[in-house]
Amino acid sequence: MQHKVGWLLESRVIHIYVTGEYEIETVRRVVAEVKALAEVGTPPLHVVWDMMGVTNMTRDLRDPINEMGSVRYHPKLGWITIITDNSAIRFAGQIVSTFLGASYRAVASFDEAIDTICRVDPTVEDGLRHTNPTN
Secondary structure: OEEEEEEEEOOOEEEEEEEEEOOHHHHHHHHHHHHHHHHHOOOOEEEEEEEEEEEEOOOOOHHHHHHHHHHHOOOOEEEEEEEOOOHHHHHHHHHHHHHHOOEEEEEOOHHHHHHHHHHHOHHHHHHHOOOOOOO
16 A cells, blocks of 8 residues: 655645555554644644545454544544545445544545535635645
8 A cells, every 4th residue: 555645735634645455554654644744734624535546445444443533533633535436435434434523524536525625614715726636
């Protein structure tokens, strides 16, 4: 599993891009990088997590729930959008958000992720409408 984590909109929206087979070690690295960005970001921070390239997801959700829990309770975090067409990943995301009480939405495209974030936080709309992911 390969990944990239960075700002989609400086200090406000984090972009995560992952590809390949699911690995808990990669999730741990992603979570650590997101926490580091969250420390310097301006709340509310939102996340656009592109998982379109993930080829295999674990059936055991305990580890992802535990790892994501440490990010979910960060005081600066707002909404998390996950881009995927994989029904297992959508389902896993829904379960994780239910257990963690996260503000979460699974979407089918980058544009839909941007629309979602802009709808819940209009203060980022001008900056987000002019961004493109760097995959």
